[in-house]
Amino acid sequence: MEHVEFPGLRAAGRPVNAAPMLEVIDVARRFSVTPAVRGVSLTVWPGEVTCLLGPSGCGKSTTLRMIAGIEHLDSGEIRVAGQRVADPRHEVPPERRPVGMVFQDLALFPHMTVAENVGFGLPRTRGSAEQVAHLLGRVGLLHHADRYPHQLSGGEQQRVALIRALATRPRVMLLDEPFSSLDQRLRVEMRELAADLLREAGAAVVLVTHDPDEAMMMADRVAIMWEGRIRQEGTPLELYRQPRDLTVAGFLSELNIFEGRVADGRVETPAGPVSAPGFQDGAAIRAVFRPEHLTLLRTDHTCRSVGRGSVARVLRVRNLGRESFIEAGLPDVETRLRCAAPGCCALVPGDHVELGHSPGTAMVFATP
Numbered sequence: 559m560e561h562v563e564f565p566g567l568r569a570a571g572r573p574v575n576a577a578p579m580l581e582v583i584d585v586a587r588r589f590s591v592t593p594a595v596r597g598v599s600l601t602v603w604p605g606e607v608t609c610l611l612g613p614s615g616c617g618k619s620t621t622l623r624m625i626a627g628i629e630h631l632d633s634g635e636i637r638v639a640g641q642r643v644a645d646p647r648h649e650v651p652p653e654r655r656p657v658g659m660v661f662q663d664l665a666l667f668p669h670m671t672v673a674e675n676v677g678f679g680l681p682r683t684r685g686s687a688e689q690v691a692h693l694l695g696r697v698g699l700l701h702h703a704d705r706y707p708h709q710l711s712g713g714e715q716q717r718v719a720l721i722r723a724l725a726t727r728p729r730v731m732l733l734d735e736p737f738s739s740l741d742q743r744l745r746v747e748m749r750e751l752a753a754d755l756l757r758e759a760g761a762a763v764v765l766v767t768h769d770p771d772e773a774m775m776m777a778d779r780v781a782i783m784w785e786g787r788i789r790q791e792g793t794p795l796e797l798y799r800q801p802r803d804l805t806v807a808g809f810l811s812e813l814n815i816f817e818g819r820v821a822d823g824r825v826e827t828p829a830g831p832v833s834a835p836g837f838q839d840g841a842a843i844r845a846v847f848r849p850e851h852l853t854l855l856r857t858d859h860t861c862r863s864v865g866r867g868s869v870a871r872v873l874r875v876r877n878l879g880r881e882s883f884i885e886a887g888l889p890d891v892e893t894r895l896r897c898a899a900p901g902c903c904a905l906v907p908g909d910h911v912e913l914g915h916s917p918g919t920a921m922v923f924a925t926p
């Protein structure tokens with residue numbers, strides 16, 4: 559097939575000639591006896607969005623606050639555009655770092671109009687009013703320039719906060735759960751708008767979220783954080799397809815996990831045989847499937863036919879129109895299987911289904 563270039567779309571991978579814009583080198587921070595961040599390193603290129611994804615308390619916000627300069631670092635170093643901005647002995651104050659921030663609580667100035675909010679950090683030059691108008695136009699809010707923040711909807715306030723942070727043309731943009739207070743539809747809209755604006759601005763972006771969909775949609779690279787460390791870093795697809803362990807795998811979707819032992823280089827699972835390269839015969843392993851990788855085929859049989867997947871019973875079906883979620887149970891197994899399929903699903907609770915999986919989608923990990 560002919561290779562097609564889509565103008566405006568970035569090629570996958572990092573720019574070859576550009577230098578990194580943000581370098582976080584082995585930074586650590588401890589609060590009394592609690593180590594919050596234990597040696598985190600990150601490199602972000604201009605125009606690149608890196609997402610820190612992880613459970614509550616794993617050190618995401620502390621990492622962001624150290625980059626912003628509002629949290630001290632105990633060890634390590636932070637560089638912006640090749641210049642050191644922080645190490646334990648020397649810290650450039652936050653207001654002198656070329657770093658913009660948008661947090662969940664937007665902190666717009668209530669007594670200033672929308673235009674004044676956006677222009678707040680700009681030197682009063684002849685071009686500044688035009689720049690504010692340009693940015694407001696870019697997010698469709700030019701007609702609200704003279705309103706006050708309380709006269710705007712949540713989504714509109716979010717857009718103002720975003721362009722206010724972009725107005726000073728920061729080299730690094732930090733976003734801490736910026737869309738979490740918005741409803742689902744608005745959140746999707748804001749993610750797309752923000753991703754476009756941020757890439758256009760050419761800033762290095764670090765986005766903190768605990769929402770895997772947000773990470774998959776917005777990020778060029780995702781770093782999964784766990785207990786103060788980065789457990790794995792890569793493109794969203796690398797993490798989705800080749801997670802290094804079960805913890806990383808479990809961040810991006812629910813999982814169906816089957817325990818087994820390797821025989822002849824493969825392991826039998828209720829969803830059919832799975833090859834286990836790199837494992838010795840007899841090794842205890844876990845074969846893991848994401849919900850969208852299990853297949854369910856309605857059958858009249860109530861037990862497995864030789865050489866096929868197991869027969870399960872459908873317990874629950876949620877048809878969302880665009881996709882469906884099905885829960886199924888295996889005899890004598892307490893855990894429910896969770897499956898997802900595109901479009902509407904004709905199965906109903908009580909149906910018997912033969913389990914299978916899409917080729918090449920199983921993930922195999924050693925049992926600890």
Ligand SMILES: Nc1ncnc2c1ncn2[C@@H]1O[C@H](COP(=O)(O)OP(=O)(O)OP(=O)(O)O)[C@@H](O)[C@H]1O
Nearest residue numbers: 589592594612613614615616617618619620621768
């Ligand atoms: N100022 C502080 N004083 C004491 N402990 C703190 C302070 N700030 C953060 N911590 C602790 O450091 C750890 C990491 O906190 P951090 O806010 O970075 O986590 P997070 O991953 O951003 O969590 P969340 O997703 O809930 O915001 C937590 O155990 C937290 O309680």
